[in-house]
Amino acid sequence: MSAPRPPVHAEAVPGRPSCARWVVPPGSLRLVGVPERVPAPLARLLDEGLLVHVEVEPAAVLLELAPAHTWAASGDVVRGALQDALTDPEGWVPADGDDPAREHLAAAAREVLAGEVGAYARSHGGSLELVAVHDGVVDVELRGTCDGCPAAGRTLEDRVLTAIRSLDPSVTAVRSVRPDAPSDRAGGRRLLPLVFRR
Amino acid sequence: MSVMSAMSLRRHAAPVLVPASVGPVEERVATLSALRCGAAGTVTGVVADDPAVAQRLVDLGFVPGTPVETVRRAPLRDPVVYRVAGYEIALRKAQADCIRIAPTA
Amino acid sequence: MSDHCGPAEPAGVAVAGRRRIALVGSPNSGKTTLFNALTGLRAKTGNYPGVTVTRYQGVAETALGPVVLEDLPGTYSLTAISPDERIVAGVLDPADDSQDTPDALILTLDATTLRRSLRLAAQVLRADLPVCVVVTFTDELTRRQGRLDLAALGRALGVPVLAVVGGRRQQLGELRELLGGPATWSRPLVPPPLDAEAVSGWVDSVLASAGYAAPELDARTRRLDAVLLHPVGGTVVFLATMFVFFQTIFTLAAPVQGLIETGFAALGDQVRASIGVDWLAGLLADGVIGGVGGVVVFLPQIALLFVLISLLEGVGYLARAAFLMDRVMARAGLEGRAFVALLSSFACAIPGIMATRTLPSTRDRIATMMGAPLMTCSARLPVYVLLIGLLVPSDARVGPIGAQGLVMFGLYLGGAVSAMLTAWLFSRLGRSAGPALPFYMEMPPYRLPSARSVLLAVYDACRGFLAKVGKIILGTTVVLWLLLNLPAPSDAELARAGVDPADSSAVASYTIDHSLAADVGRAVEPVFEPLGFDWRINVGVLASLSAREVFVATMGQVAAATNPDDPSQALADLRVQDGPRAGEPLFTAPVLAALLVFFLYALQCMSTIAVLRRESGSWRWPAIAFTYLFALAWTMALLARVVVGAVT
Ligand SMILES: Nc1nc2c(ncn2[C@@H]2O[C@H](COP(=O)(O)OP(=O)(O)OP(=O)(O)O)[C@@H](O)[C@H]2O)c(=O)[nH]1
Ligand SMILES: [Mg+2]
Numbered sequence: 001m002s003a004p005r006p007p008v009h010a011e012a013v014p015g016r017p018s019c020a021r022w023v024v025p026p027g028s029l030r031l032v033g034v035p036e037r038v039p040a041p042l043a044r045l046l047d048e049g050l051l052v053h054v055e056v057e058p059a060a061v062l063l064e065l066a067p068a069h070t071w072a073a074s075g076d077v078v079r080g081a082l083q084d085a086l087t088d089p090e091g092w093v094p095a096d097g098d099d100p101a102r103e104h105l106a107a108a109a110r111e112v113l114a115g116e117v118g119a120y121a122r123s124h125g126g127s128l129e130l131v132a133v134h135d136g137v138v139d140v141e142l143r144g145t146c147d148g149c150p151a152a153g154r155t156l157e158d159r160v161l162t163a164i165r166s167l168d169p170s171v172t173a174v175r176s177v178r179p180d181a182p183s184d185r186a187g188g189r190r191l192l193p194l195v196f197r198r
Numbered sequence: 199m200s201v202m203s204a205m206s207l208r209r210h211a212a213p214v215l216v217p218a219s220v221g222p223v224e225e226r227v228a229t230l231s232a233l234r235c236g237a238a239g240t241v242t243g244v245v246a247d248d249p250a251v252a253q254r255l256v257d258l259g260f261v262p263g264t265p266v267e268t269v270r271r272a273p274l275r276d277p278v279v280y281r282v283a284g285y286e287i288a289l290r291k292a293q294a295d296c297i298r299i300a301p302t303a
Numbered sequence: 304m305s306d307h308c309g310p311a312e313p314a315g316v317a318v319a320g321r322r323r324i325a326l327v328g329s330p331n332s333g334k335t336t337l338f339n340a341l342t343g344l345r346a347k348t349g350n351y352p353g354v355t356v357t358r359y360q361g362v363a364e365t366a367l368g369p370v371v372l373e374d375l376p377g378t379y380s381l382t383a384i385s386p387d388e389r390i391v392a393g394v395l396d397p398a399d400d401s402q403d404t405p406d407a408l409i410l411t412l413d414a415t416t417l418r419r420s421l422r423l424a425a426q427v428l429r430a431d432l433p434v435c436v437v438v439t440f441t442d443e444l445t446r447r448q449g450r451l452d453l454a455a456l457g458r459a460l461g462v463p464v465l466a467v468v469g470g471r472r473q474q475l476g477e478l479r480e481l482l483g484g485p486a487t488w489s490r491p492l493v494p495p496p497l498d499a500e501a502v503s504g505w506v507d508s509v510l511a512s513a514g515y516a517a518p519e520l521d522a523r524t525r526r527l528d529a530v531l532l533h534p535v536g537g538t539v540v541f542l543a544t545m546f547v548f549f550q551t552i553f554t555l556a557a558p559v560q561g562l563i564e565t566g567f568a569a570l571g572d573q574v575r576a577s578i579g580v581d582w583l584a585g586l587l588a589d590g591v592i593g594g595v596g597g598v599v600v601f602l603p604q605i606a607l608l609f610v611l612i613s614l615l616e617g618v619g620y621l622a623r624a625a626f627l628m629d630r631v632m633a634r635a636g637l638e639g640r641a642f643v644a645l646l647s648s649f650a651c652a653i654p655g656i657m658a659t660r661t662l663p664s665t666r667d668r669i670a671t672m673m674g675a676p677l678m679t680c681s682a683r684l685p686v687y688v689l690l691i692g693l694l695v696p697s698d699a700r701v702g703p704i705g706a707q708g709l710v711m712f713g714l715y716l717g718g719a720v721s722a723m724l725t726a727w728l729f730s731r732l733g734r735s736a737g738p739a740l741p742f743y744m745e746m747p748p749y750r751l752p753s754a755r756s757v758l759l760a761v762y763d764a765c766r767g768f769l770a771k772v773g774k775i776i777l778g779t780t781v782v783l784w785l786l787l788n789l790p791a792p793s794d795a796e797l798a799r800a801g802v803d804p805a806d807s808s809a810v811a812s813y814t815i816d817h818s819l820a821a822d823v824g825r826a827v828e829p830v831f832e833p834l835g836f837d838w839r840i841n842v843g844v845l846a847s848l849s850a851r852e853v854f855v856a857t858m859g860q861v862a863a864a865t866n867p868d869d870p871s872q873a874l875a876d877l878r879v880q881d882g883p884r885a886g887e888p889l890f891t892a893p894v895l896a897a898l899l900v901f902f903l904y905a906l907q908c909m910s911t912i913a914v915l916r917r918e919s920g921s922w923r924w925p926a927i928a929f930t931y932l933f934a935l936a937w938t939m940a941l942l943a944r945v946v947v948g949a950v951t
Contacts, residue, residue: 004263005500007507010493011458023459023512075493077817079501245567248382251741256499257380258743259419263503273534274630277639280748284517286746288626288639293741
């Protein structure tokens with residue numbers, strides 16, 4: 001093993017005690033959802049029946065332990081395997097080959113809008129909707145009071161950008177688009193609102 | 199003074215490497231004590247005769263990969279205040295000798 | 304809990320059946336501050352890593368009734384290398400039967416040193432106990448432009464996390480709520496790793512998740528260190544501070560002292576006038592009021608001393624002192640922390656001896672314990688002030704500097720140098736006792752101690768002093784009075800000696816001269832004769848074995864019996880009664896010098912002996928210390944008498 005092991009830690013997933021949400025360095029994986037294939041160290045644990053489920057989230061990997069095991073006992077083994085697996089990003093094969101990097105960014109954006117930054121906008125009587133993701137650019141629609149508030153534009157964009165960057169460093173810009181204005185969707189694609197689970 | 203340093207610098211016992219992470223970069227074995235005042239480096243390992251001493255230095259934050267910086271020398275040149283892991287700590291030369299570093303340019 | 308003399312045993316609290324919650328955390332992370340806030344107690348705090356060296360218990364009110372809270376020494380790691388750390392490791396180790404494992408832990412994390420503190424957190428979170436994290440110093444983090452998201456930190460650690468700054472009452476509500484039910488606290492789902500490098504990864508990941516921005520360098524600390532840690536500047540500043548301090552001990556305290564003196568004199572007169580029974584009036588006026596009052600007079604000096612000590616401890620100078628003195632201490636085979644233990648002995652040898660627990664090496668510990676009783680403790684202060692007052696006129700000056708302060712400074716310096724030499728000697732003797740263990744000293748930023756904490760320290764010290772006066776000194780004084788006044792001479796005896804029974808002062812001095820105490824004092828005369836002590840001084844010296852201040856009380860009684868109207872003058876006028884020097888003044892310069900030096904060295908403090916026994920684990924060391932220091936005291940006193948005699 002030459003590359004240093006990436007820093008990780010585990011957080012609990014409310015309501016799912018057998019699941020641990022392993023927070024991994026942002027940008028270490030470029031896919032979301034349940035991967036088709038994972039690198040050998042992690043695949044081995046799945047084969048051995050220690051792990052039953054692997055799912056990638058923006059800057060996190062959700063791992064589910066088989067019922068007979070506890071995190072207290074298996075944590076160190078799983079951590080090591082996960083860290084080794086993270087040093088091989090190519091070994092993580094996404095389930096469908098659409099555009100995993102874009103999916104990852106979209107998921108990151110959704111997580112941010114559903115989280116604190118979105119809550120901030122809502123607390124000011126507005127809301128933020130994800131419109132499109134293309135080439136590292138995230139288009140966000142400002143609704144309610146946010147719309148038309150000149151101060152809102154830049155500061156919100158900056159906040160959203162910073163927050164998304166902490167989950168996916170590949171993001172290059174956040175643009176706000178007006179609900180009525182015909183948005184420039186060249187190369188982009190309207191995204192169905194997906195429910196983000198956290 | 200000489201008695202003291204001779205006592206703590208016993209070099210005959212087998213060294214304990216904590217942890218053995220870095221490869222064979224033996225030619226560049228610089229220790230923290232060699233760092234000029236104001237200079238910085240990165241810890242590459244902790245080597246001490248006594249494993250308890252090595253363990254303690256690690257617990258104090260001198261872990262491989264951590265940046266360190268020399269802040270100030272005592273009037274008689276020893277001990278020296280280092281900045282590591284976001285705080286300042288004074289070490290004697292005997293302890294600083296245990297800490298291997300790669301100087302940063 | 305007081306700073307003042309008296310072994311600091313873990314406070315006795317009814318523990319049985321109550322839930323016990325222990326405070327763990329890095330040194331100087333604010334455990335004791337939090338403990339005090341939660342329990343309302345006043346355990347000692349200070350801006351120095353290693354203030355608490357023993358376990359303290361107290362009761363904290365919570366939402367669900369009281370719990371027993373236990374304050375522990377700080378530690379950088381659960382792999383202990385010094386006795387204070389072993390206490391923590393022992394308490395947390397369920398396999399250690401000598402200590403009950405607590406039911407839950409409060410882990411304090413200093414927000415300004417979080418990267419290091421989380422390494423300890425990793426170890427603590429692996430212990431199979433409910434843990435609640437209290438983040439401290441968030442005020443300082445903000446001031447130094449750092450950032451930390453507490454909620455995210457809580458998610459990352461998997462345990463309850465909240466912030467309490469300096470034990471502020473407003474922030475304690477939520478904590479009290481939590482302390483009620485540790486069973487409901489969330490536990491980390493996956494325990495943190497064990498391996499050193501894996502811990503670094505864990506710490507990095509947790510910090511990144513918690514949006515941690517480390518604080519910027521403390522500009523104030525940098526600027527102050529540039530002066531205070533300067534090879535020349537630092538030394539000059541330190542000595543100048545001490546110097547000014549010893550001057551103020553005399554000048555600033557004098558008016559208050561005068562007031563107390565007048566008060567006690569008036570009280571004595573009142574008692575003498577209103578009590579008809581002669582012997583009772585004598586006991587109360589001369590014995591109790593003369594003796595106790597003589598000691599209480601020094602309260603202002605004690606208060607001043609503790610203002611200085613608590614300021615030094617509060618601002619963070621002690622760690623610097625350890626840093627500056629480490630090289631010097633190394634010559635004595637010791638280390639900087641030993642110097643701090645010696646410095647703590649300025650208050651009292653007992654906290655100084657206890658502070659040796661922070662030293663990893665047994666040899667260093669014993670050597671420092673042997674030196675600690677030589678540091679000028681606050682109990683010597685009254686003796687010194689009394690004797691210096693007799694030796695040097697208050698208006699005498701050396702250039703612009705008051706001579707009294709100069710002598711006092713010299714005595715403190717003499718004590719410190721002798722302490723170091725003694726430590727050096729014992730460290731040489733104990734050479735084989737083990738290898739040198741690592742020296743490291745965290746340098747906390749300078750902080751402004753709150754006026755409250757300084758005042759409380761001074762108040763506690765004064766209270767401790769008065770309590771000591773009320774117990775040991777009062778008791779000894781009464782016994783002494785009896786010894787000095789029994790047996791009461793019969794009229795026939797007086798007539799035989801040619802004393803007029805109507806002349807009360809003649810009777811008084813006859814009684815004292817033929818008292819039991821006089822017999823004892825004369826019996827030991829051969830020992831102290833070379834030092835120029837007469838039987839009265841001998842009685843004072845013997846009585847001061849219980850506590851040094853008793854010497855002052857004894858002299859007070861002798862003086863009060865001789866001349867109730869002006870005891871201070873009476874003392875100066877005492878004459879040698881018998882022997883070749885009969886008729887000469889008793890307190891000549893050589894004798895006073897010998898006495899001062901004797902008090903500088905002699906181990907006259909039962910509490911110190913008891914603590915030496917406890918901390919060293921056997922009677923051997925206290926016995927050695929007592930003998931060694933007595934021999935030293937006698938020799939040096941003789942030397943002082945000869946030298947001063949030759950000069951004057
Ligand atoms: N600014 C600030 N100062 C604090 C805070 N908490 C404690 N202090 C100060 O920090 C110093 C250390 O506090 P203590 O309570 O003695 O620390 P401790 O953890 O008991 O230290 P040891 O007993 O040496 O391990 C004291 O001077 C306190 O007044 C805080 O939250 N903010
Ligand atoms: Mg404490």
